[in-house]
Amino acid sequence: MKNSLLNRFVPKESKFFPLLNQLSQTVLNASELLIDSMNHDTPETWQEYYHKVKEAERKGDQITQQIFMELGQTFITPFDREDIHDLAFSIDDVTDRIHSASKRIAIYKPHAISDSGKELAVLIQQGASIICKAMDELETFSKNPSRLKDYCQKLHEIENHADEAYDLFIMQLFNEETDCIELIKTKEIMQELEKTTDAADHVGKLLRNIIVKYA
């Protein structure tokens, strides 16, 4: 059996890092699909991209489940079990948010994607890229924690930037948009995009705690 007693005592640290790496690559992949989708303006293409993002979301789900299962079987992990659990969960949450934003675009079919929407998508992709770099750094960060700290700081700046862009856009939307149904579509898509940058910032907050705990 897989989780025989002996097997459970053998150190298995190394496997968590490749899995967290794969998970962050899934976020990056989803974020790139999101940007690509916004460079199109037909509902059919949005639908196609949504299906691709859905595949990424399911892959993220599988990797997260695998991490959780490994945690359940492993006695020795590089960090406390719950730190890896929360980190995996929060990284996967970024993909879930991207999936949800992409779904809203596909099924609401707005007249157009605003420039602010595209701006948020670029910020999301930048955040995803930083999460990937942070996962590259994680196994060896204690030798030089300053790089990982910088990544956390950048995730926070991205979130602040997205926050401001969102606030400004929504104020304009309520000032200018008179078509109520179009307003609903745009507002809900923008809300989900903004929450995605919150989710990426949350990954940074967890990483900050890990730095303090293990550096």
Next chain:
Amino acid sequence: MKNSLLNRFVPKESKFFPLLNQLSQTVLNASELLIDSMNHDTPETWQEYYHKVKEAERKGDQITQQIFMELGQTFITPFDREDIHDLAFSIDDVTDRIHSASKRIAIYKPHAISDSGKELAVLIQQGASIICKAMDELETFSKNPSRLKDYCQKLHEIENHADEAYDLFIMQLFNEETDCIELIKTKEIMQELEKTTDAADHVGKLLRNIIVKYA
């Protein structure tokens, strides 16, 4: 005193299974009230059903609190403390979602409940029924984990099914509904119904981790 030192060391495993069982019965009860409510079309009846669902929600809350309190007092539990905690929390979350959907029906008073809404309610009831069966299985699952695995798989299939029904309906809604306020009502009720099947699928994911950890 209740949590005297001696008392805390006495094994109390057996009490968690009946409590989780009661909790799942509360979900099932709430889901059946939801279906029943949708077979009526007057705001007064929706209001009455909402109050009944609210009672179920409060009962679920009480049982969950009881489980959390028992976990706080008990040193020896059948599974890791946090696994029971998360499982109870996630089962109760299904009831909370049903409560929230029922509340929206009662206070928004839509013109009608769509067939897709009724379809989602049936899927929710099927999910609740599977959660009950899974809780029956939990105490002894390690002898034959395949049945519990099947239940997790079914919860996932239900969620996929609900997802597709939701997407299709919302697309039609935005294509056809021109009354903006009616669109808001219907969309928000459907969103909550769909999230309820997500919550039931989440129970399945936690159970999958438990299978790996303890089978």
Next chain:
Amino acid sequence: MKNSLLNRFVPKESKFFPLLNQLSQTVLNASELLIDSMNHDTPETWQEYYHKVKEAERKGDQITQQIFMELGQTFITPFDREDIHDLAFSIDDVTDRIHSASKRIAIYKPHAISDSGKELAVLIQQGASIICKAMDELETFSKNPSRLKDYCQKLHEIENHADEAYDLFIMQLFNEETDCIELIKTKEIMQELEKTTDAADHVGKLLRNIIVKYA
């Protein structure tokens, strides 16, 4: 280094109580800003108050992060690590909700704040004030847990009261409001206010578990 081995074994219990105290003061501060903002009716003033609430929210974030970092470095804590973690997170969540409600007022610019909105803000402030008192009690509660229990009960009553006020208001809103965009603004502001009282009640639920565990 800060977390030298020796330093990590020195008991540091006492520092968590002042930090939780500061955190609850931040909630109270934000709730008072929220009430004040509602006594004005120009978008400019709402904007100013939103920026003040945002400062409170950031301060709450910093204190919470500090608590999490201390937990990561400390071997001996007054309660189980995860209980302090969850308590800090849930108290800060109340501030986050107030921030979110304040933001919606500032960027949606509704025609007016309803009396029900003001009523919910007062309930939120009452809840914040009770959370402060509960944090004053926490260090020594085991000598006389009944006072802390009363605070939990009051948080629950406030939530029930807010729930009823919300339901009634939303029913009236959908009956009377014909301007769809205004309906969206008001509904979303009220939803966030109501969720804030849920968040305060959640603090009470965690405190109840702590009472059972440590009294």
